[in-house]
Amino acid sequence: MLEVSGLKKRYKEKTVIDQLSFQMQRGEIVGLVGENGAGKSTLLQLLATIMQPTEGDIQLDGLSYRNDRKKIRRKIGYVPQDISIWEEFTVEENMLFFEKLSWKRRSKEQCRQLCLDMQLTHWKESVQSLSGGMKRKLNLAISLLHDPMLLLLDEPTVGIDLKSKTEIGTYLHSLAKNEGKMIIYTSHDMDEITHICDHVYSIGKDPFYTELLKGKGVAVEVIA
Ligand SMILES: Nc1ncnc2c1ncn2[C@@H]1O[C@H](COP(=O)(O)OP(=O)(O)OP(=O)(O)O)[C@@H](O)[C@H]1O
Numbered sequence: 001m002l003e004v005s006g007l008k009k010r011y012k013e014k015t016v017i018d019q020l021s022f023q024m025q026r027g028e029i030v031g032l033v034g035e036n037g038a039g040k041s042t043l044l045q046l047l048a049t050i051m052q053p054t055e056g057d058i059q060l061d062g063l064s065y066r067n068d069r070k071k072i073r074r075k076i077g078y079v080p081q082d083i084s085i086w087e088e089f090t091v092e093e094n095m096l097f098f099e100k101l102s103w104k105r106r107s108k109e110q111c112r113q114l115c116l117d118m119q120l121t122h123w124k125e126s127v128q129s130l131s132g133g134m135k136r137k138l139n140l141a142i143s144l145l146h147d148p149m150l151l152l153l154d155e156p157t158v159g160i161d162l163k164s165k166t167e168i169g170t171y172l173h174s175l176a177k178n179e180g181k182m183i184i185y186t187s188h189d190m191d192e193i194t195h196i197c198d199h200v201y202s203i204g205k206d207p208f209y210t211e212l213l214k215g216k217g218v219a220v221e222v223i224a
Pocket residue numbers: 011016034035036037038039040041042043081
């Protein structure tokens with residue numbers, strides 16, 4: 001279970017996140033919506049332990065982000081908004097390189113299977129020859145190497161075609177429902193969000209997304 005309470009993040013004099021609280025259970029997918037600059041990536045970075053909050057606390061399965069950061073890191077998979085893989089290496093070389101850095105040992109076949117699970121079949125191809133959607137799939141596969149329980153995905157489907165989007169959505173759904181992972185992801189695609197998420201949270205002051213989703217009959221909660 002993830003519990004976020006009274007979270008605040010200030011960059012110098014600018015407060016981006018204020019009094020943000022929510023909870024989620026294993027097996028749930030949460031969608032985060034909000035205008036550009038609302039603080040979605042900031043929230044994911046706080047949850048990924050990359051930044052410290054100005055105030056507030058986060059707990060993951062009873063472990064506090066204040067006291068147990070090392071243990072918590074092992075339970076988190078994070079894919080940043082900007083793709084971060086080795087462009088000049090093949091898919092195979094990327095997977096095997098990141099497996100070496102991972103906390104969990106995986107065989108070559110298991111690494112390959114992680115890619116195949118989301119229809120990434122270009123094992124021997126160099127990353128620079130892959131499409132944007134395939135690169136996003138590879139980044140996602142890398143984030144799963146250590147079998148994290150909490151998966152934080154910053155716009156995992158931006159700029160990719162409907163087929164890849166659907167494949168990623170189906171895969172995320174199976175990770176949550178069959179393996180009990182908690183998934184939080186951001187997207188500006190409201191159809192996708194409404195389709196695969198159990199809960200949709202809106203952050204930021206602009207009511208645009210909240211109204212849009214309510215108009216589609218989707219329950220959306222404003223969390224900060
Ligand atoms: N490291 C930083 N230092 C100072 N300000 C920052 C920093 N990172 C983000 N900000 C500011 O915090 C606000 C929220 O940024 P953030 O990237 O979290 O928004 P976002 O909701 O992810 O937006 P987008 O939809 O464009 O990805 C923005 O005003 C941004 O300029």
